[in-house]
Amino acid sequence: MKFFILLAIVAVAAAAPFTEEQLKKGQQHVKKCIGETGVSPETVAKLKGGDFSDDDEAVQCFALCFFREAQFTDASGNQNKNAIIGKLSVDKDPKAVEAAYEKCKGVTGTSPCNKAFNAYKCYRSAGLF
Template sequence: MGTTTEMKQLYLISFVLFLSSLVHGFTDEELQLMNQLRTTCLEETGATGQAVDDTKKGIFPPDDDKLKCFFKCIWSTMSAMSDEGEIDEDVLQVLLPADLKDKLYGLIVKCKSAGGNSPCDKAYNIHKCIYNEDSSAYFTP
């Protein structure tokens, strides 16, 4: 499993499993896949796990560029965001499980216009917007 394509497929699968588990709870396999995605993006960006976890409580420090790029890493690894920071709605339609699609898709589409000066800023602003719109729907690995 060394190629970029294989890794993206693994992350795509883990993302779908994660979204499904929001309703049904985590299996050990789902937790392992999500932890792998989290670890990869933490290592790639230098963000801290504490900073990521704090966003689940609504804490989004505006000056943490590593955290911003962590979010970009998550979206990009799923092939749901371009290198320029544009959300691919077609990919979202495939990624989101049916039982969550209406709620999450609407929030993401609404928040994708949050803007930013860089792709990392855009990803961060999308996450912050989703939290502010509906904190119960917010998630990050």
């Protein structure tokens, strides 16, 4: 099991052009959220790759957990503009990040988990993840 968690963390880290500090924090968030939601590392790797075919409640709650840990949302799935723009602008064009935020800020859902999952899909389609 530890191998699969490590594999998922490596897959997440390799797919994102973030700073070393962001990658380290992201790895911690992934590990914590896998433990909290029970989502498999393989599912996390698929999610990171843009495969949204596994969209059950646990996967959606993984998205909420990760976004909450990154301070992109609160526990209700409400987005934090300053954290999103500030943290994602470190390695991306700030104007592109702000445009993505404007596109995705109104995303809704049937629950906090669903709302965060839908926001992740929106930001992913905007090229931020």
